[in-house]
Amino acid sequence: MSDDDTIDPADRGKLIAAEYVLGVLGAEERREVERRLAQEPALASEVAFWEERLGVLADAVAPVTPPQHTWSQIEAAIPAAAAARPTSLWQSLAFWRGFGIAAAALAAASIAALAYVGLVPATRAPLMATLAGTSGQPNFVAAVTATGDNLIVVPATLLTSDPRAIELWLILPNQRPRSLGLIPPGQPIRLSIPPDLAGRLTPDAALAVSLEPPGGSPTGQPTGPVIASGKLTGL
Amino acid sequence: MDADATRSQLAAALVRVAGGDRAALRIVYQDTCAKLFGVCLRILKDRSEAEDVLQDVYVTVWRKAATFDPGRASPITWMVAIARNRAIDRLRSRTAGGRLEPIEAADAVSDPAPAAVERVELAQQHQRLARCLEELDARHASAIRAAFLDGATYEELAARMNVPLGTMKSWIRRGLLKLRACLER
Secondary structure, three states: OOOOOOOOHHHHHHHHHHHHHHOOOOHHHHHHHHHHHHHOHHHHHHHHHHHHHHHHHHHHOOOOOOOOHHHHHHHHHOOOOHHHOOHHHHHHHHHHHHHOOHHHHHHHHHHHHHHHOOOOOOOOOOEEEEEEOOOOOEEEEEEEOOOOOEEEEEEOOOOOOOOOEEEEEEEOOOOOOEEEEEEOOOOOEEEEOOHHHHOOOOOOOEEEEEEEOOOOOOOOOOOOOEEEEEEOEEO | OOHHHHHHHHHHHHHHHHOOOHHHHHHHHHHHHHHHHHHHHHHHOOHHHHHHHHHHHHHHHHHHHHHOOOOOOOHHHHHHHHHHHHHHHHHHHHHOOOOOOOHHHHHHHOOOHHHHHHHOOOOHHHHHHHHHHHOOOHHHHHHHHHHHHHOOOHHHHHHHHOOOHHHHHHHHHHHHHHHHHHHHO
16 A cells, blocks of 8 residues: 555554554444454553553543433443342451441442452452451451452552551561552552462461551561551452 | 542542442542543534433443553543543444545534643643654644544545545554654653
């Protein structure tokens, strides 16, 4: 094609992602890209690159308030929440009621963590931990992804604006704590578990959270106060 | 509230949506519906179609919230991508019969994008993209902006800017390659 002949073939492969995000492809080409996205992580990450970078162009579009009835139509179109969830999850959440006022926030965080790791089609029993402080107040909920190599941590309570870094530790029986990384205050995070530890997240293990100097523990071991800890449990 | 707080609040609401929390979806809707409706309307130029697509967008957000990764994507960008994809798919299905969008109609509602971009508060991401777009040939940059905002095909853009199809493809592809190199720097 005359319009293509001076473009490097390697670049052509990358361009399809940009063209998809930009929106210049026809319907069939768009379906083709979407089919490939599921199987080609490199293409998916190229699409993500362009969505993130070009997305800010949308700020040039003036906001327009949609009509009032739009929300009720959306609400009518989504299934009732509880019906879609497995009952065992609700049963296992029941014991959290004892925590009193924090229970609602904790339950919300737990469900969020579970849904986030993709509980429903999980191929192995999900593992979770509720990390509580000395007062028994739950501070974090952690859930291991179905693949066993990622950990989702969701804060269940608001943390004070302590300038110290929040570091998560894996505690294995008879071993020194291993750092799993830093947790941003007040928002959920996905942490990848180092390959040598991926198989060690079992109901024998526990998680702990400590306050450390900015940037994390300088020694590789917890140096500050442990503000929360809890054992991993299967559901 | 500053942009970071808004962003993390929206991300937290999306995580709750992933857990089946309808109230959280309502929060997400209230915070983003005007922006996403604007995006759909800009592409479809038809209120009733844009309303249909907007509903579809939030039902998609409800279903796909679990795939949103707050560590990787900004929540609003993630949602804008869903809205644009839905609106563009609708646009393509409309023109599948061979009928092209009337160019005059499209021009009538397209606003001068560069001025609008300058008006918004330029966050770091904006500044970077704006700077990289400035490095491009002005016609290439303008074709890229128009393509993004209107979801127009190469054919429509070529007709609108009155250049052969091959020229339009070459402008945009070269522009995108140069843009990518600049954004990576």
